Amino acid sequence: MTSLPASMTAIAIREPGGPDVLVPEARPVPQPGPGEVLIRVAAAGVNRPDVLQRMGFYPPPPGASDLPGLEVAGTVVAVGPGGDPELSGQAVCALVAGGGYAEYCLAPVGSCLPVPAGFSMAEAAALPETVFTVWHNLFERAYVREGETVLIHGGTSGIGTTAIGLCKLFGIRTIVTCGSGDKCAAATALGADLAVDYSGQDYVEAVKAFTGGKGVNVVLDMVGGDYVPRNLECLADDGRHVTIAFQRGAKVEIDISQVMRRRLTLTGSTLRARSAEFKALLADEIHRTLWPRLSNGGWKPAMDRSFPLAEASAAHARMQAGAHVGKIVLTIAD
Ligand SMILES: NC(=O)c1ccc[n+]([C@@H]2O[C@H](COP(=O)([O-])OP(=O)(O)OC[C@H]3O[C@@H](n4cnc5c(N)ncnc54)[C@H](OP(=O)(O)O)[C@@H]3O)[C@@H](O)[C@H]2O)c1
Incomplete structure (x- = not known):
């Protein structure tokens, strides 16, 4: 496995407020624990709950990253202790309870799904939360x-x-x-x-x-x-x-x-605070029932616009202006 850097760029919420409180910060690359994988993020979805979190109205649940971002797509680069080494190198999209606006993000194994055939990383990142x-x-x-x-x-x-x-x-x-x-x-x-x-x-x-x-x-x-x-x-x-x-x-x-x-x-219901076990069951059902239809070109998410990770504040401003149609995504250059 390629060695990982010690630190990464992430978008943090400096204090509750408008889009400009989203600031790039150097953070340690997190280490996956049991039942987790580390994803090198290629794209991260932006959702209205991220806007509410930024404004201070939607704190992360206990144990979740303080960084915003509820969904990512990318490549698995490390597997937690006892995990399946075959996961390494796989292209996945994942539902996460926070931490998506970053170059690397932890995800529970059970919340990861393969990137559907024919989907770009940006399209795959737009799937999990909605x-x-x-x-x-x-x-x-x-x-x-x-x-x-x-x-x-x-x-x-x-x-x-x-x-x-x-x-x-x-x-x-x-x-x-x-x-x-x-x-x-x-x-x-x-x-x-x-x-x-x-x-x-x-x-x-x-x-x-x-x-x-x-x-x-x-x-x-x-x-x-x-x-x-x-x-x-x-x-x-x-x-x-x-x-x-x-x-x-x-x-x-x-x-x-x-x-x-x-x-x-x-x-x-509200999704974010549900248990990893619940999300794994849901992921499994979605994988069995919906994924075969996506891979056959049945449906792709409506994509509004992509912004580089460093322009997360512009992405939030666009969502708050309310003129978007479909999904806004942050992309990370390799
Ligand atoms: N329960 C959960 O687990 C869960 C998970 C994810 C998201 N959500 C919630 O689902 C909603 C959509 O999330 P999103 O990420 O898809 O956000 P989004 O793309 O920003 O969409 C927000 C939508 O709300 C509509 N809206 C806003 N104010 C309205 C009003 N006063 N009357 C009628 N419509 C109004 C807007 O439509 P118009 O511009 O046409 O008015 C817009 O289409 C958010 O409220 C979010 O918090 C819940």
């Missing part, structure tokens, strides 16, 4: 199935674009909401069956019209607040409502009799 989140929430918690219809808010977000893609792969219809006509056009081009511009149209009425008054089977909600009672109006009988964020507030007022009369299910 694929794991969408897979668990839509397919496992809301048990959506072929022939059903899902309402997805934030249709052009990283999460939204992945949800459109995965639903299309599995024969599920999608209605999305977006904040502009341009974003609606982008979401439709990515495969959404209907895109509703919420700045000028009532999405509840649009959903009712599109579904012939029946409603959708599932809502994937990242908005919360006053959206939740309106989302429940969109649900068909036996519908499932999944909360993954609450950008318009955590407190909601709903008519609970709806839940009884129409047998609705309210659920939700």
